[in-house]
Amino acid sequence: MSEFTVTLPSGEIWTPQFISAIDREKCIGCARCARVCARDVLALAGVDEEGELIALDEDEDEEYEKKVMTIAKAHNCIGCAACARVCSKKCPSHAPARV
Numbered sequence: 001m002s003e004f005t006v007t008l009p010s011g012e013i014w015t016p017q018f019i020s021a022i023d024r025e026k027c028i029g030c031a032r033c034a035r036v037c038a039r040d041v042l043a044l045a046g047v048d049e050e051g052e053l054i055a056l057d058e059d060e061d062e063e064y065e066k067k068v069m070t071i072a073k074a075h076n077c078i079g080c081a082a083c084a085r086v087c088s089k090k091c092p093s094h095a096p097a098r099v
């Protein structure tokens, strides 16, 4: 197995860095990462008293302790790593795909 790479029009070989995790403990739910993601990969979720993730429903008052970012559609990620560059808490982790 080797790392998945892309040959750019310039001839440069690029190794996409796909999102692999978001550190829930450090995340402050600011959503900066989701705003720069062009692929709709990321979504906020609530964290309840037990530390379990709960879906957020804009129509209701949810019982959550805080909001955190989650990887909702990992299969949409193109490995641009923009989400990591805008996160002041260094929460997102990335890794190349293996092929």
Ligand code: SF4
Pocket: 022, 026, 027, 028, 029, 030, 031, 032, 033, 034, 068, 069, 086, 087, 088, 089, 090, 091, 092
């Ligand atoms: S992962 Fe970082 S940028 Fe995204 S919501 Fe959490 S703290 Fe904000």
Ligand code: SF4
Pocket: 017, 018, 019, 036, 037, 038, 039, 040, 041, 042, 076, 077, 078, 079, 080, 081, 082, 083, 084
């Ligand atoms: S690496 Fe790029 S495509 Fe993937 S979640 Fe982050 S911003 Fe979105």
